[in-house]
Amino acid sequence: MLGTCIENVRSMMxxxxxxxxxxxxxxxxxxxxxxxxxxxxxDEPEEVEDITSICGGLNINIGTLNKRxxxxxxxxxxxxxxxxxxxxxxxxxxxASALRTNTAINLVEQLRFDVIRGxxxxxxxxxxxxxxxxxxxxxxxxxxxEENLDAGVEFIKDFAKKSSSVIAITGAIDLVxxxxxxxxxxxxxxEMGKITxxxxxxxxxxxxxxxxxxxxxxxxxxxxxxxxxxxxxVAWSRMQEGDGNATYRNRIIDAIxxxxxxxxxxxxxxxxx
Amino acid sequence: MLGTCIENVRSMMxxxxxxxxxxxxxxxxxxxxxxxxxxxxxDEPEEVEDITSICGGLNINIGTLNKRxxxxxxxxxxxxxxxxxxxxxxxxxxxASALRTNTAINLVEQLRFDVIRGxxxxxxxxxxxxxxxxxxxxxxxxxxxEENLDAGVEFIKDFAKKSSSVIAITGAIDLVxxxxxxxxxxxxxxEMGKITxxxxxxxxxxxxxxxxxxxxxxxxxxxxxxxxxxxxxVAWSRMQEGDGNATYRNRIIDAIxxxxxxxxxxxxxxxxx
Amino acid sequence: MLGTCIENVRSMMxxxxxxxxxxxxxxxxxxxxxxxxxxxxxDEPEEVEDITSICGGLNINIGTLNKRxxxxxxxxxxxxxxxxxxxxxxxxxxxASALRTNTAINLVEQLRFDVIRGxxxxxxxxxxxxxxxxxxxxxxxxxxxEENLDAGVEFIKDFAKKSSSVIAITGAIDLVxxxxxxxxxxxxxxEMGKITxxxxxxxxxxxxxxxxxxxxxxxxxxxxxxxxxxxxxVAWSRMQEGDGNATYRNRIIDAIxxxxxxxxxxxxxxxxx
Numbered sequence: 001m002l003g004t005c006i007e008n009v010r011s012m013m014x015x016x017x018x019x020x021x022x023x024x025x026x027x028x029x030x031x032x033x034x035x036x037x038x039x040x041x042x043d044e045p046e047e048v049e050d051i052t053s054i055c056g057g058l059n060i061n062i063g064t065l066n067k068r069x070x071x072x073x074x075x076x077x078x079x080x081x082x083x084x085x086x087x088x089x090x091x092x093x094x095x096a097s098a099l100r101t102n103t104a105i106n107l108v109e110q111l112r113f114d115v116i117r118g119x120x121x122x123x124x125x126x127x128x129x130x131x132x133x134x135x136x137x138x139x140x141x142x143x144x145x146e147e148n149l150d151a152g153v154e155f156i157k158d159f160a161k162k163s164s165s166v167i168a169i170t171g172a173i174d175l176v177x178x179x180x181x182x183x184x185x186x187x188x189x190x191e192m193g194k195i196t197x198x199x200x201x202x203x204x205x206x207x208x209x210x211x212x213x214x215x216x217x218x219x220x221x222x223x224x225x226x227x228x229x230x231x232x233x234v235a236w237s238r239m240q241e242g243d244g245n246a247t248y249r250n251r252i253i254d255a256i257x258x259x260x261x262x263x264x265x266x267x268x269x270x271x272x273x
Numbered sequence: 274m275l276g277t278c279i280e281n282v283r284s285m286m287x288x289x290x291x292x293x294x295x296x297x298x299x300x301x302x303x304x305x306x307x308x309x310x311x312x313x314x315x316d317e318p319e320e321v322e323d324i325t326s327i328c329g330g331l332n333i334n335i336g337t338l339n340k341r342x343x344x345x346x347x348x349x350x351x352x353x354x355x356x357x358x359x360x361x362x363x364x365x366x367x368x369a370s371a372l373r374t375n376t377a378i379n380l381v382e383q384l385r386f387d388v389i390r391g392x393x394x395x396x397x398x399x400x401x402x403x404x405x406x407x408x409x410x411x412x413x414x415x416x417x418x419e420e421n422l423d424a425g426v427e428f429i430k431d432f433a434k435k436s437s438s439v440i441a442i443t444g445a446i447d448l449v450x451x452x453x454x455x456x457x458x459x460x461x462x463x464e465m466g467k468i469t470x471x472x473x474x475x476x477x478x479x480x481x482x483x484x485x486x487x488x489x490x491x492x493x494x495x496x497x498x499x500x501x502x503x504x505x506x507v508a509w510s511r512m513q514e515g516d517g518n519a520t521y522r523n524r525i526i527d528a529i530x531x532x533x534x535x536x537x538x539x540x541x542x543x544x545x546x
Numbered sequence: 547m548l549g550t551c552i553e554n555v556r557s558m559m560x561x562x563x564x565x566x567x568x569x570x571x572x573x574x575x576x577x578x579x580x581x582x583x584x585x586x587x588x589d590e591p592e593e594v595e596d597i598t599s600i601c602g603g604l605n606i607n608i609g610t611l612n613k614r615x616x617x618x619x620x621x622x623x624x625x626x627x628x629x630x631x632x633x634x635x636x637x638x639x640x641x642a643s644a645l646r647t648n649t650a651i652n653l654v655e656q657l658r659f660d661v662i663r664g665x666x667x668x669x670x671x672x673x674x675x676x677x678x679x680x681x682x683x684x685x686x687x688x689x690x691x692e693e694n695l696d697a698g699v700e701f702i703k704d705f706a707k708k709s710s711s712v713i714a715i716t717g718a719i720d721l722v723x724x725x726x727x728x729x730x731x732x733x734x735x736x737e738m739g740k741i742t743x744x745x746x747x748x749x750x751x752x753x754x755x756x757x758x759x760x761x762x763x764x765x766x767x768x769x770x771x772x773x774x775x776x777x778x779x780v781a782w783s784r785m786q787e788g789d790g791n792a793t794y795r796n797r798i799i800d801a802i803x804x805x806x807x808x809x810x811x812x813x814x815x816x817x818x819x
Binding site for chain 3 (some may be wrong): 370375409467515518520
């Protein structure tokens with residue numbers, strides 16, 4: 001059951017190294033604390049090997065990449081692979097610039113990622129070597145809907161097999177696949193798209209979940225995705241008149257802080273294909 | 274009417290490239306989402322041309338400038354000019370260091386800015402080549418008041434003509450001028466000065482407004498300034514006992530999220546001189 | 547009395563230069579504003595001398611250090627010493643990487659710090675030249691408890707004498723010592739550990755307090771530590787069902803915004819040894 005996965009995070013309190021963007025980094029840190037993990041951020045090439053060595057997992061997010069942080073991603077990623085630590089890639093904005101696309105593709109080629117999480121446009125960019133994104137948001141034409149769901153499930157399974165990673169594509173419908181089975185998840189709220197960084201937060205949370213559940217990686221990823229979606233629903237139910245995206249952001253993190261095994265198992269809305 | 278300007282932002286959802294400081298960047302992103310825009314941040318010289326090409330406007334904020342980001346500002350700014358994208362400068366702390374003053378002045382000399390927004394000390398520094406600021410806040414001696422308003426209106430009109438930009442000087446009284454007319458705006462609350470980054474947020478929002486209203490730039494800037502001021506008033510009316518600047522910050526973004534044409538037209542308090 | 551110290555901050559409004567990490571920087575800025583100070587951030591070596599010259603104090607936090615910001619720390623720190631400005635070190639994560647440990651030790655050797663604030667593991671790393679930390683959190687084995695309090699008091703007094711700085715070790719029990727006397731402070735809530743950056747916020751606030759109270763540095767540091775602890779208690783008393791660490795974060799900053807002399811004097815819970 002998915003609920004066990006979050007229990008394991010709360011009892012293990014995994015330390016997660018984040019090389020991430022400066023836009024959403026504070027929320028990433030607070031979400032890791034909310035779900036039971038512990039964050040550390042470092043993007044200086046000279047120290048990332050030391051930092052990643054004391055952590056259980058490394059979350060690489062290319063949201064505001066620069067030459068220094070790109071070097072740090074490769075150095076830290078190789079160390080994480082060497083130590084058999086969990087490794088996740090969030091290819092933020094892949095497709096929006098040649099540097100992002102190439103960096104994401106090179107990372108996938110040179111490192112073994114346990115999980116790659118992105119929106120559909122970012123994942124298509126990785127799968128096909130180029131893509132169309134609308135900045136850091138998915139192209140609407142790419143969106144996974146009930147109508148094209150079969151094709152989406154086939155696509156994610158193929159790419160998961162090809163990349164030997166668990167793939168998570170998040171959007172109105174979320175897909176999580178290890179190449180064999182595919183979780184089709186229908187949690188969350190459309191208003192979450194009006195908050196910056198829910199994707200970045202989720203990627204960090206997934207990293208904590210796979211560190212704490214190394215034997216069930218695909219299930220752990222699905223559990224983290226459902227946790228974020230259920231938190232979005234719980235938070236929405238607490239919104240009052242006049243509240244907007246700033247309050248919603250806080251309430252989502254609050255909801256993650258409060259979610260336990262039972263709330264997650266009861267709220268998770270998914271099927272396996 | 275100003276209300277039409279925000280309607281245009283919400284229907285167009287303009288993508289705004291921000292080269293901005295890491296202090297207030299998360300609020301900047303959430304404010305852009307709250308007003309109907311879409312944010313992307315990038316300050317790596319190697320990718321900023323790509324990023325700015327897919328956006329409608331570029332917001333350059335020198336709040337925590339460094340040599341890499343300064344290079345990115347010029348590279349991206351030239352590209353934005355070349356593509357005839359909207360371009361805004363927020364000269365945060367101009368006057369507080371030689372590097373900030375010189376960078377701001379060089380940017381204004383080498384690029385065509387649609388809008389320059391700052392506090393009175395920052396704008397005076399740009400206008401006169403040197404100035405006195407109190408860190409990132411305006412010098413109290415410079416403040417525009419009802420007593421020296423005529424001189425302030427004359428100053429902003431002159432500088433707008435000289436710089437061929439719409440100038441926005443924000444403070445207790447806000448001025449917006451294209452050199453011809455001057456909006457004198459009396460919205461907002463003094464307590465907004467106790468929140469970090471309301472100026473940065475406003476600059477990003479102005480960029481979205483001018484992208485969505487290219488034919489009425491001066492009016493669009495005034496509309497964005499009024500939106501921030503009205504949001505500050507609405508947010509203040511929702512404050513409860515024990516609330517402070519953190520809650521006020523959230524409520525202002527919430528209020529921007531909720532503002533529509535009618536609220537803005539009813540709440541905007543300005544005269545044109 | 548400690549309450550006088552915060553009154554002095556509110557009347558002086560000291561400008562504080564922060565070279566700090568990008569994870570918690572926004573909260574640091576808002577906490578400085580909440581307590582009555584004024585923040586400015588700059589980590590570009592070329593401008594930090596200018597910036598620190600116009601401030602009363604400099605807060606150096608190594609939380610996401612990189613080679614550029616390390617250079618800025620030394621350049622700005624030397625200038626602050628030269629101008630006899632107040633100078634604080636927050637050795638975030640000292641012990642977690644060789645770069646952090648060496649940077650922190652070199653800073654202490656080459657600059658005169660008025661205050662060094664960290665958790666017990668970070669301070670032990672500075673005192674003994676190496677240490678064990680759990681990322682950016684203290685090692686539980688190191689924690690100061692009622693059982694080992696005498697040894698903790700002896701340790702901090704020794705290190706304060708040796709370093710000629712006021713030392714603040716924060717945790718479940720906080721210690722502040724100038725080598726002569728030691729404040730043993732029992733304010734705050736354990737849930738504050740579930741928010742990222744309360745330590746960073748406190749370091750910035752301490753800097754503002756010592757700028758405004760230069761003649762009573764040790765007392766000013768104790769007053770800032772008590773302010774943060776009392777704010778944590780006040781904020782906790784306002785928590786409602788469903789609130790979590792995001793809301794708690796906001797309420798703590800709100801509480802600092804609202805604290806005055808009387809609330810602080812009444813709420814501060816300390817003894818002097």
